Amino acid sequence: AGSAVDVLGLDNKGAVEAADAVLIVVPWDGHEELVAALAPVLAGKLVISCVNPLGFDKRGAYGLDVEDGSAAEQTQRLVPDAVVVGAFHHLSAVSLWEAEGPLGHEDVLVVGDDRDAKEKVAALAATITGRPGIDGGVLRLARQLEPLTAVLININRRYKTRSGVSVSGIPA
Structure with missing residues (x-):
């Protein structure tokens, strides 16, 4: 038996207004339009970009070139008054x-320019993986994290598994 949970249905704008932190988890196509439309209500929020700009063809998944460097950086440009962190890619x-249960075999890499925001996201990661996220550096490094997902997709396809990222050498 579990505890009672309140569920509330809202449109995107209403959900953002009600939240302290917002995860952007959408396909790359339409990302810019969605974030631009929500920019007024995203201002002042912690925004966690989980978007991976990827393309797919007969050879597999691949990272797309992004004019702003990454989806996370595009989000920061569109909402300069938000605190943007890239994670969960x-x-x-x-x-x-x-x-x-927790995805204990995976680490969540967290990038951003605000240390306190990264610590909040790292703590959120612990609820999913059982251990805190790993500070991967500044937001511009999302340029490397986002397309790495294409490599994992291709590994998963080749080996029929669900691979993830696990960083060794980090003290518990």
Whole structure:
């Protein structure tokens, strides 16, 4: 038996207005239009960009070139008054749906320009993986994190698995 949970249905604007932190988890196509439309209500919020600008063809997944450097940087440009952090790029949606406990075999890499915001996101990561996220540096490094997901998708396809990122050498 679980505890009672309140569920409330809202449109995107209403959900953002009601939240202290917002995760942007959308396909790359339409990302800019969505973030621009929500910019007035995203201002002042902690915005966690989980977007991976990817393309797909018969050879597999690949990272797209992004004019602003990355989806996270595009979000920061569109909402300069938000605190943008990039994280959760490499967690498999299927693993999240099917997991009955923490995804203990994966680390969440967290990038951003605000140390306090990164610490909040690292703590949020612990609720999913069982351990805090790892500070990967400044927001511009999302340029390297986002397309890395294409490599994992291709590994998963080749080996019929759900690979993830695990960083060794970080003290517990």
